[in-house]
Amino acid sequence: AQTVTQSQPEMSVQEAETVTLSCTYDTSENNYYLFWYKQPPSRQMILVIRQEAYKQQNATENRFSVNFQKAAKSFSLKISDSQLGDTAMYFCAFMKYYAGNMLTFGGGTRLMVKP
């Protein structure tokens, strides 16, 4: 079984600054996928970014980027130029290779962007 741990229950950042959210996971799988999801106060979950474990290159989506360290089983999310709309719960998630749509989520990090 897989486990995903997010050690920072809450974080805050000033608008326009950079913040990094941590995520570690445990698995015996060699091929898998990792995701960061955002859940704003409206509660609609939105995919932020995804990473294939067999790719060494870190994924980037506009202001969002990840630092994927496979050996350390670490998958952190960096948000640059933070905006007020980034205020949300952020969940790190794991999916086994070719396992359909079965996500294992971490406990979440509540991010507050302050003006």
Next chain:
Amino acid sequence: KAGVTQTPRYLIKTRGQQVTLSCSPISGHRSVSWYQQTPGQGLQFLFEYFSETQRNKGNFPGRFSGRQFSNSRSEMNVSTLELGDSALYLCASSLEGGFTDTQYFGPGTRLTVL
């Protein structure tokens, strides 16, 4: 394109009752997954349906069941409700399921068990 819709949005039941929640995926999507979100346990996978067949199942008791219809709409049923079943139930849909498909989540159904 309409997003994932879930009905009802809010529901109040009493212990021992049963409940059925509905999820309509985005048009063309064949995979539907269900998740339970609680403050204590976080987000937990319930099950996934693809082309009317259950493809994956999480670690929940048999009181939790689901099904998918030929139009990909899905329902989940919880029988003999317990207080601990109070949660936000999220449904997500994608084209086929898997890494390259983005899962789109619905707004959720908030179930309160009294």
